[in-house]
Amino acid sequence: MHDRLVDPTTKHTTIPFPRQEQAPPGLTPRMVPQPDHGEYSYRGSGRLEGRRALITGGDSGIGRAVAIAFAREGADIAIAHLPDExxxxxxxxxxxxxxxxxxxxxxxxxxxxxxxxxLVDRTCAALGGLDLLVLNAAHQRDRDGIDRLPTDGFDDVMRVNLYASVFLARAAVPRMDAGSSIITTTSIQGFDPSPRIVDYAMTKAALVAFTKALAEELGPRGIRVNSVAPGPIWTPLIPATGWPDTLPGFGRDTPLGRAGQPAEVAGAYVYLASEAASYTTGAILPVTGGKPL
Structure with missing residues (x-):
């Protein structure tokens, strides 16, 4: 018996998001509506049995959905998060x-x-090693023109989104064996940048280059490096960006006509982490509701 077909244009609500705003980093309980992380829908099948994963930003949004999916596929998880989260x-x-x-x-x-x-040392100590590194944490803020881009805010975005990815990969790679996997989180912003989040878009474009270069370097060692490029996904990052007036239209410019939910992105990470992707490295996998990279 086949699962029934589900229309992706109406799978999740297409009602406009209400105007709302949070201070960074943003917290899930304050969001309206609440995101779907797959808590009641994701079903695992043992594809990551015995694996050990470190997920940055795993407390909420896409990171939470990936953590839930990885756990239901059999992985043990370390979550890197801010104290406020x-x-x-x-x-x-x-x-x-x-x-x-x-x-x-x-x-x-x-x-x-x-x-x-x-983080890498503590993950290895707690889980007995590290096989999966998911570089997911990110920061973005609305920017009202390049002439008003604050240096301290610019530095925060660069360090969270880009520097941390380099620091973590540098520490993790010597601890990873053949068959391990690194997955970065880029974005449609790395290909189709919005001027209101120019510094965020810059980091996502840089992560595309980082992913491809690292895949070439680590391929001979049997470590695969890939990336997921989400489009508009309903996570705490969105109400914490500082653009409450634009939220009613968030995601409505996609071919599917709505924003995505974190649960709809998690499967891409599971695929890239699993043996089903054993011949896939250096790939950028779009989950964008149909918006082209």
Missing amino acids: REDAEETAYWIRDADRRVELLAGDLREEAHCEE
């Missing part, structure tokens, strides 16, 4: 434990090089 991280941990997998919550600031190195 503890409530969200605990909720994610609940779902990982519900899947009978180990979870380690690692609070700290990804802007700090020493913390990134410590």
